[in-house]
Amino acid sequence: MIKKIKLISTPENYKTEFITSIAKINIVRSQITAKAFIVLESIMLTTHFITTNKDNPLKPPDTYYVSMYIIMLFAMIVFLLIFIKLGKNVPKHLTGIRYTGIFFISFILIWCAGISLLDQLTSGQIIVYIVAIIAIAVTPIFEPFILLPIYLIIHSFFLILMPYFQKSAELLFANSINSITFLIMSWAISYMRYKQWTEDFNNKIILQEKNDELKRINKELEEANQKLETLSKTDSLTGVFNRFMFEIKIKDEWNRCKRYFTPLSLIMTDIDYFKLFNDNYGHQAGDYCIQQIAEVLSDCAKRSSDMVARYGGEEFIIVLPHTEKEKALELAEQMRRRVEEISVPHLHSDIADHITISLGVNTIIPSNESSIEEFINNTDKALYKAKERRNCICLADFK
Secondary structure, three states: OHHHHHOOOOOHHHHHHHHHHHHHHHHHHHHHHHHHHHHHHHHHHHHHHHHOOOOOOOOHHHHHHHHHHHHHHHHHHHHHHHHHHHHOOOHHHHHHHHHHHHHHHHHHHHHHHHHHHHHOOOOOOOHHHHHHHHHHHHOOOOOHHHHHHHHHHHHHHHHHHHHHHOOOHHHHHHHHHHHHHHHHHHHHHHHHHHHHHHHHHHHHHHHHHHHHHHHHHHHHHHHHHHHHHHHHHEOOOOOOEOHHHHHHHHHHHHHHHHHHOOOEEEEEEEEOOHHHHHHHHOHHHHHHHHHHHHHHHHHHOOOOOOEEEEEEOOEEEEEEEOOOHHHHHHHHHHHHHHHHHHOOEOOOOOOOOEOOEEEEEEEEOOOOOOOHHHHHHHHHHHHHHHHHHOOOEEEOOOO
């Protein structure tokens, strides 16, 4: 049993949060208790003063009771003010709340024990003290090994003093046995409450950690899915869209331009003498060259509706929705010049000492008499004508 009691604990990194949660509960309940005592003692004092007159003066026991009520009233007012101040910033005053709470329950137990000792002079009852023992067990939340010595010390003094107030051996024995029994039961209740509170807190922490872990895993899965989606859409070497995405894009834009009777332009481009470049400079240099061309094309086709895709090998294709033939030709010329300006060396080219590109341009207003396949095929024919001359632009003239 002692082993199990010692095992009541929370993870070290959650100690402060656990103590704070208990402090918040105790500070609220202590304020309510203090207010209840203030109201109760005020009623008791009022009742005593109303029933007291010159013909019926206070007897010694009554004087003691009144003194006890006054002490409790002022003590509860002081405790209430302290708890209100501490409750304004619970995390900052954890130590203050803890020790004030210990003094608070100790004072209540001592006061109620005093009332029960006074009761021995008249009725012989210890109900006030018993109620206090039980109330301390079920109202605040204290560690079992803090509450136990408080119970034992105060109760020891209560048992020592009781013979001075109670002369009946039978009542003395009965009160002693009953009070000890209720004290043990109350401490057991307090222990079970504290244990349950700890277990609930630990379970909440476990659930919170599992939820955080689940959120982290979901976030990682979401990021992984986004990466997979990006990889499925883009070319791994250049970062521009791949041919699969081009086929989706061209269908969407074809239908859109067909619906609104607007022009759709297409540019196909190929790197001149790229096989000779690869053979002489190596595939690594060839990959870097393709990357540079992709950057130039993407920089030129800036509109959000424009699309640059790697069509295959060293070929790229650019989709230009709502773009007339003249604008498409201007953009193609801009691309051709920009490729020349980056001056990637190519000493094995037959037309220049640097990399050049050839481009085929096609513009159409989609209709029921035309098709996407024919549109792409005519653009490819325009590129083929441009490659016969190299480093130039040819416009498709096929219907």
